[in-house]
Amino acid sequence: MGAPGWTHYLQWACLPFFLIPLVEFYLMGVGHLYARQCYEMAPDKFRHLVIQITTVGREPDLVRETIAAIRGYALAAPHEIWVVLEPGHDDRYPLADRVITVPEDFTCKAIDKARALEFARLERAACGLNSYDTKILLIDDDTLPTKAYICAAYAGDYDLCQGVTVVNRHYASRPWKHFLLSHLDNIRTRNCLIYCSCTQGITGKPLFVHGEGLCVTGLVEDKITWDHPIVASDDLVFGTNAAYAGFSWGYFHEHIQLVSPWGFKDAWRQRKRWTWGNFTAIRRRDILPLSVAVPKAAKYAMGLVSVFASGAGALCVALGITKVPPQVHAVFWTSLVAWFASYGLMGWINSGGDANRRRFARPAGKRPDARFNAFRALQVVVAMLLCVPTAVIPAFVIIGSVLTGKPKRFVTIAKTQPGA
Known part of the structure; x- marks a missing residue:
């Protein structure tokens, strides 16, 4: 048998980046429990x-x-x-x-x-x-x-x-x-x-x-x-x-x-x-002291690398250039589901709150309007459909910020709805 080809090494090189969503989902759960209990x-x-x-x-x-x-x-x-x-x-x-x-x-x-x-x-x-x-x-x-x-x-x-x-x-x-x-x-x-x-x-x-x-x-x-x-x-x-x-x-x-x-x-x-x-x-x-700055720089680097590495890996999988290693097939799909589910959860959380509840409020004394829950369910779906651009755009913001140069002043934006 000959030496393994470059696609063999590529599929294993991409694997850690494919698993990031699963790690993040775990961290989210641990962080939530710690905040609630400790x-x-x-x-x-x-x-x-x-x-x-x-x-x-x-x-x-x-x-x-x-x-x-x-x-x-x-x-x-x-x-x-x-x-x-x-x-x-x-x-x-x-x-x-x-x-x-x-x-x-x-x-x-x-x-x-x-x-x-x-x-x-x-x-x-x-x-x-x-x-x-x-x-x-x-x-x-x-x-x-x-x-x-x-x-x-x-x-x-x-x-x-x-x-x-x-x-x-x-x-x-x-x-x-x-x-x-x-x-x-x-x-x-x-x-x-x-x-x-x-x-x-x-x-x-x-x-x-x-x-x-x-x-x-x-x-x-x-x-x-x-x-x-x-x-x-x-x-x-x-x-x-x-x-x-x-x-x-x-x-x-x-x-x-x-x-x-x-x-x-x-x-x-x-x-x-x-x-x-x-x-x-x-x-x-x-x-910032160096010991504080390094972890933040590493997070930026990891974010950029993971976006492009996982994107390239997904493209290679779609084109048949490489395949998900059979040994971790179930883990890969679990991580992918966790990624979509995490953004769906954000759609559910962000569509809640008093501001949106008031949009679907019924007169006092009546049962909560089912339209509110339907609205939230719809935002879960939208959030999952948009999870790819939501995850990728920050990487391009970093690149674009570098290319366009540092702003000289603290730039403010409008916070009130136009025409309100």
């Missing part, structure tokens, strides 16, 4: 909660809606709501406890959003809210935490903690661009349930950190600060530096609700901002 609560340890909405100021109606919703929760914990915005915008927020306009002449290493966060931190320090028993919950102008999210964040016996990002505000609603983009955002929830749940919750060494719903103690904020030379990814820099400094991390399984972009241009600008923010943080040692 998240430690100590509400009596904390005395005050500051819920801060940081905004440029271009979405005042949306911010006022968010504040009204939080007021409607009737939270038991002592709390106040701050709005931090840039000058020259509507600063009328009657339901907020404090509205802070960042002075134009305030300067620090950070710019744009991180600069605003740093100014608010200094204001808190002046008020004595920089201690271990004060919690600060940071949200953006398009995000709305559920009541359960706020309660879990406040009570968590950790220096930093956060929950699950879900894009269920206007999920799968018109126009068609937003319908598609909200489904492409399924990967955000999926990454959170897989990687955030395990690295924030189990290991306490976060691989990802999202600014929406990040909850920190005043002491952590005082020690780490937001004063870093960054344009974007302030959340990643803050959260990973805090872990590196020895502060504790927790992850809980409650939802912070987001709005997906309304158009393709905004989606591209948002992703490019995130990508370059992470690139800059990974590259510069005055932003």
Whole structure:
């Protein structure tokens, strides 16, 4: 018998990438169980909660809606709501406890959003809210935490903690661009349930950190600060530096609700901002230590390689150039099913929530409208049908971001539905 051909080695080389979905499905399950069973609560340890909405100021109606919703929760914990915005915008927020306009002449290493966060931190320090028993919950102008999210964040016996990002505000609603983009955002929830749940919750060494719903103690904020030379990814820099400094991390399984972009241009600008923010943080040692930057760089590399390797392997299988090794045939198909099922689950999660429930609400006293469950079932199917572009597009965003260059400013996008 002759030596094995190149197709023999190719099929085994592609196999590890084919199995990634099965590993991720396992991590999702482990992370979920850990968050449900091992998240430690100590509400009596904390005395005050500051819920801060940081905004440029271009979405005042949306911010006022968010504040009204939080007021409607009737939270038991002592709390106040701050709005931090840039000058020259509507600063009328009657339901907020404090509205802070960042002075134009305030300067620090950070710019744009991180600069605003740093100014608010200094204001808190002046008020004595920089201690271990004060919690600060940071949200953006398009995000709305559920009541359960706020309660879990406040009570968590950790220096930093956060929950699950879900894009269920206007999920799968018109126009068609937003319908598609909200489904492409399924990967955000999926990454959170897989990687955030395990690295924030189990290991306490976060691989990802999202600014929406990040909850920190005043002491952590005082020690780490937001004063870093960054344009974007302030959340990643803050959260990973805090872990590196020895502060504790927790992850809980409650939802912070987001709005997906309304158009393709905004989606591209948002992703490019995130990508370059992470690139800059990974590259510069005055932003992230090497031991923190390496795992993030490895995740980027693995994501790119896995997309193209598994794609090439699938093409070779379809063309008959190579075949799935008989020894692992069942494992391969199980992994493929797990991949589709994971995106279907994201469609079910993101199509839930109060925003979509209200779209299908019936008059009081009647049974829940079956149309709501039918809508959610349909989104499961759509999510599975779109799982290939949803998984592949982030790789092309990375490549496109490199080719088009680094943005010079913190780019914001519209959060309110056009024409609303």
